[in-house]
Amino acid sequence: MAITVIKGGLETTVQDYPGRKGAFGMGFPPSGPIDHWSFRLANVLVGNAPGAAALECAFIGPTLRFERDAVIALTGADMKATLDGDPVPLWQSIGARAGQTLALASAVTGARTYIAFAGGIDVPLFLDSRATFVIGACGGLDGVALKEGQTIPLGSADNAAPGRRLKEGTRPPAPAGGIWEIEVVAGPNDDWIDAAGQRRFLESDWKLSPKSNRVGFRLEGPEWTFTEKATNKAPENGEHPSNVIDHGYPIGAINLCGQTPIILMVDTLTLGGFINPYTVPTCAWWKLGQSRPNETYRFRQVSVAEAQAERRRIAALCTAASLAPEGPP
Amino acid sequence: MIYDEPRFTPGGDRFIEMELGDELNFDLNFLVHALTARVREADFDGIIELLPNMASIVISYDPDRIGYDDVVRKIGGIFASLGSLEDVELPSPLYTFPVLYFDHVTRACWEDYCARIVEKEYDPDLMVRLNKLESRAQLARIHSGTEYWVAALGFYPGLASLIALDPRCRLTAPKYNPPRTWTPKGTLGYGGSVTCLYPARTPGGYQIIGHSPVPVVDLEQRLRAFRDRLALLKPGDRVRFVPVGREEYDHVEAQVESGEYEHQVAAYAKFSIRAYHAWLETLDMSIRF
Numbered sequence: 001m002a003i004t005v006i007k008g009g010l011e012t013t014v015q016d017y018p019g020r021k022g023a024f025g026m027g028f029p030p031s032g033p034i035d036h037w038s039f040r041l042a043n044v045l046v047g048n049a050p051g052a053a054a055l056e057c058a059f060i061g062p063t064l065r066f067e068r069d070a071v072i073a074l075t076g077a078d079m080k081a082t083l084d085g086d087p088v089p090l091w092q093s094i095g096a097r098a099g100q101t102l103a104l105a106s107a108v109t110g111a112r113t114y115i116a117f118a119g120g121i122d123v124p125l126f127l128d129s130r131a132t133f134v135i136g137a138c139g140g141l142d143g144v145a146l147k148e149g150q151t152i153p154l155g156s157a158d159n160a161a162p163g164r165r166l167k168e169g170t171r172p173p174a175p176a177g178g179i180w181e182i183e184v185v186a187g188p189n190d191d192w193i194d195a196a197g198q199r200r201f202l203e204s205d206w207k208l209s210p211k212s213n214r215v216g217f218r219l220e221g222p223e224w225t226f227t228e229k230a231t232n233k234a235p236e237n238g239e240h241p242s243n244v245i246d247h248g249y250p251i252g253a254i255n256l257c258g259q260t261p262i263i264l265m266v267d268t269l270t271l272g273g274f275i276n277p278y279t280v281p282t283c284a285w286w287k288l289g290q291s292r293p294n295e296t297y298r299f300r301q302v303s304v305a306e307a308q309a310e311r312r313r314i315a316a317l318c319t320a321a322s323l324a325p326e327g328p329p
Numbered sequence: 330m331i332y333d334e335p336r337f338t339p340g341g342d343r344f345i346e347m348e349l350g351d352e353l354n355f356d357l358n359f360l361v362h363a364l365t366a367r368v369r370e371a372d373f374d375g376i377i378e379l380l381p382n383m384a385s386i387v388i389s390y391d392p393d394r395i396g397y398d399d400v401v402r403k404i405g406g407i408f409a410s411l412g413s414l415e416d417v418e419l420p421s422p423l424y425t426f427p428v429l430y431f432d433h434v435t436r437a438c439w440e441d442y443c444a445r446i447v448e449k450e451y452d453p454d455l456m457v458r459l460n461k462l463e464s465r466a467q468l469a470r471i472h473s474g475t476e477y478w479v480a481a482l483g484f485y486p487g488l489a490s491l492i493a494l495d496p497r498c499r500l501t502a503p504k505y506n507p508p509r510t511w512t513p514k515g516t517l518g519y520g521g522s523v524t525c526l527y528p529a530r531t532p533g534g535y536q537i538i539g540h541s542p543v544p545v546v547d548l549e550q551r552l553r554a555f556r557d558r559l560a561l562l563k564p565g566d567r568v569r570f571v572p573v574g575r576e577e578y579d580h581v582e583a584q585v586e587s588g589e590y591e592h593q594v595a596a597y598a599k600f601s602i603r604a605y606h607a608w609l610e611t612l613d614m615s616i617r618f
Contacts (some may be wrong), residue, residue: 024378024389026560027483126548127559136486137529138548188338188346236353245353246481246490248380248387250340262522270483270508278339308392309341 002067002154006199008147009011009062009104009136011214012142013132014121015039017051019266029251029268031062031131031139034214035112035289036282037172038076041184042116045073045093045166048157052120052251053130055146057113061104064115064147066096071118071160075171077110077290089091091171093118095162098328109174118160122153130221133267135215163326170322172286179205180291183284184254184299186305193288199279202299206261210293215269217288218260219297230275238273246273252280263288281307283314289304331357335400335408341483343392345400348385355492355521356414358480359602362565363417366601367407376400381564382481383490414602421600423476423567425593427528429578430469430539434513438537440510449505452536456519460500467618468538469572470598473617474498477524477568482604487528487546487560490491491568496609515541517570541570543592552585554592561592565600 017039019032033039035058040050048054055062056222061079073093074081081088081104083096096102104113123130124142132140141150175181190198200222209218230241237244240255249255250270253276255262263280265288278299280288291297303309331350338346350357350362365381368388375395390400390435411417431453439452441592449455453465473493475495482489493499502519509532512518516527518535527533528546547555554561562568573581583591 017544021377022399023486023559025380025482027486027488127403138486144546185341187341188340188344190338234352237351245351245385247346247348247382247385250344250346250387250389250481252341253344269485270380271481272484276340276346279339279344283342304339304342304397311392 003152004065004067005062005063005146005148005150005152006101007063007107008150009057009144010060011058011134012062012146013049013056013134014123014130014152015056015132016130020127020133020160022268023127027270028127028138029133029270030137030241031117031129031133031214032266033112033114033289033317034266035076035114035286036171036291037286037314037318038112039114039116041091041171041322042073043120044077044320044322045075045091045317046116046118047157048070048116049122052116053123054114054116054121057115057161058102059111060106061113063101063103064152065101066098067116068098068154068256070096071157071162072096072102072152073116075114075116076112077107079104079107079113081105081113091166093160093162093164105204111292116274117154119155119157122155123267124301134317152261165324166322167324170317171212172290173288174289179296179298180287180299182287182299183281183302183307184278185281185304186278186301187276188250188253188279190232190277192227192241192244192275193277194225194227196275200225202301206297206299208291208293208295208297212293214265214267216264219261219263220255221261222259224256242274244273246271249276250279252282252285254278255256256279281311283307283310286314331360335405337405339397340387343390345388345390345397346385347388347404350384350533353383355478355494355601358478358492359417359419360411360414361386363414363419363512364408364411364601365564366419367411368404371403373400373403376403376573380483400426408415414470415606417604418599418601419568421565421598423569423595423598424562425545425571426541427516427577427581428539428541428570429472429575430517430572431465431516432473432540432578434540438511438513438516440507442505446510453538456500456502456536456538459496459502466499468523470618471498471500472519472524472538473570473572475569477570479562479564479568480523482562482564485528485531488525488543489524489562489563489566489568491525492523494567494605495612497614497618502536505536506533506534508532512514512537513540517541539570542578542585543590544585551588552590552592554594561612565601
C-alpha cells in the first residue's frame with residue numbers, strides 16, 4: 001500500500017514521458033503529459049528520472065491519503081493544494097508522512113497540476129510505458145482516470161529530500177498579457193490553404209473551446225479559405241475542401257474538420273480524412289496543457305529547425321542541473 | 330495519380346508526411362506498404378515509427394538522432410531503389426472471420442440510434458438500395474465474395490481499413506450523420522469504399538451490416554493469436570468473411586469466451602502484385618454475384 005485515492009478529481013491520470021513508443025502504427029497514441037515541461041521538473045525535484053510515472057491532474061485535482069512516508073513535488077497549475085490543511089507550495093519537494101492527506105481543489109491559474117512521487121508510480125508497463133490512455137482503456141492504473149478507493153503503488157526511492165527548489169528561469173513562464181503565443185510549423189498540408197487563409201490563421205486570435213481534452217484542443221476563430229488543391233480533387237478525397245484521402249496524423253497537427261480546427265493531442269486518433277495545414281511542435285505543448293477554455297491563442301510560425309532548437313532548450317532545463325544549490329541548514 | 334517523386338512535408342518538429350499519390354488506388358497502396366517494409370528493414374537510427382495509409386506514410390523521428398533532411402534523403406533513397414513494383418512479393422497472411430450478417434447485435438444498435446438520435450433506414454437496406462442490389466442476401470454474397478486487403482491500421486487501436494480485392498465486390502456506403510455514440514465490439518461496418526471490424530465498443534460512422542464474435546484486439550492477450558501482439562491485423566494482411574448461421578455464431582462466441590478459440594489464418598501466404606494483375610485480367614466484369 002502506498003497511496004489511497006479518496007477523491008479522483010476531474011481527470012487525474014498516471015502518465016510518463018514520452019509515453020508509449022512503437023505502437024502508433026497499430027493505432028495507439030503515445031499519451032503522456034501535455035505540459036511535459038512542468039511534468040519533468042516535478043520528477044527532477046523528487047530525484048526521479050525526468051520521464052518517470054507521475055500524476056497529471058486536469059482542472060480539479062484529487063484527494064490522496066499517504067499510507068507511507070513519501071517525498072513529493074507539485075508543479076504546473078495552482079490548485080490550492082493542502083497537506084492536512086496546510087498549504088503546499090508549488091515547484092519544490094516536500095515530505096508527506098503516512099496518514100496525511102493531500103487535497104487539491106480547482107485550478108486558479110493554469111489548467112494542469114503534476115504530482116511526482118520520489119520513486120515514481122509503480123503501475124505495470126503496457127507497451128513499455130505507464131501512461132494512461134483512457135479512451136483505449138489501457139495503461140496507467142487499470143486504464144482509467146483515478147477513482148475513489150484505488151491504490152497507487154509507489155516505487156522505492158533513494159535520492160529524495162524535501163526542500164529542493166529550482167533555479168530561476170528554469171520554469172515555464174506565464175503567458176504575456178494573458179495571451180498564449182503558440183509556435184506552429186507550416187505543414188503537412190498548408191498548400192491546401194490559400195494565401196489569405198494562411199494570413200488569417202497567423203494574424204487572428206483563436207479561442208480555446210471548452211470542448212477540448214487530451215484527444216484534441218478545439219479552436220474557435222475565423223473562416224478558412226482554400227486553394228485549388230482542396231476544391232478541385234479526385235472524388236475519393238471527399239466532398240468538403242478539408243477532406244482528404246485517409247492519412248496518418250502527426251501529434252500536434254492542427255486538424256481541419258470542416259471549418260473547425262482541432263489541435264490533435266497526446267491521446268489522438270491516429271489517422272483520418274481531414275487535412276492538417278499546420279502543426280504545433282512539441283516545444284509548445286506545455287502552453288496547451290496550461291491554457292484554459294476561452295483563453296486566446298495567437299500562432300507564430302517557426303521553422304522545423306527553430307522548433308527543434310526550442311525542444312532541446314526545454315529538455316536541457318528538465319534535468320537535475322536546474323535544481324538550486326542547497327542552502328545551509 | 331501516383332507521383333513520379335514522393336512529396337515530403339513536415340508535421341512539426343518530429344513528424345514528416347510522405348505523399349506518394351492523391352487517389353485511392355490499389356497499386357498505390359501496395360507501393361506504400363512495399364516501401365514501408367523496405368524502410369523498416371533498413372532500420373535507420375532515429376526513425377521511430379511509420380504510419381502507412383492509403384496513399385501516404387507519416388514518419389516519426391527523433392530529432393536528437395537524425396535531422397529532417399537526412400530522413401528525407403534516406404527514405405527518398407529507398408524509394409528510388411525500389412525497382413519495378415511487379416517484382417515485389419509481400420508476406421500476406423489470410424485471416425478468415427465468421428460473420429452473422431444482418432444480426433441481432435447490430436440491429437439493436439441501429440434501433441437504439443433511431444430511438445435516441447434520429448430515424449434512419451436499416452443499414453443493410455440502405456446499402457442494397459444505394460448499390461442497386463436485389464436483396465440483403467445478395468449484399469451478403471457480394472460482401473463475403475472477395476478477399477480484403479488491409480490498407481491501413483489505426484484511428485482506434487487495432488482498427489483495420491479493408492478494401493475489396495475483387496473489383497466486382499466493391500460497394501459504397503455513406504457515413505452516419507450525426508455519428509453513432511456507440512458501436513458494438515465486433516461490428517462489421519462499411520463506409521465509403523472501406524469495410525472494417527470494430528475492435529472495441531466505440532463511437533462510429535460506418536453503416537453496420539453484420540457481427541463477428543472473433544476479436545481483432547485483445548489487450549489482455551488471452552487468446553493464442555494474441556500471445557505476441559495486441560492487434561491481430563497488419564497492413565498488407567488479407568481478410569475473408571464467411572457467412573455463418575446463428576448456431577455456428579453462438580458456438581464460436583462460446584469458444585472465444587472460454588479462451589479456446591483459434592483464429593483461422595493461412596500464415597504462410599504471400600501476395601504478388603504481378604499475379605494479382607494477371608488474375609484481374611481473367612475476370613469477367615459483367616458478372617454480379
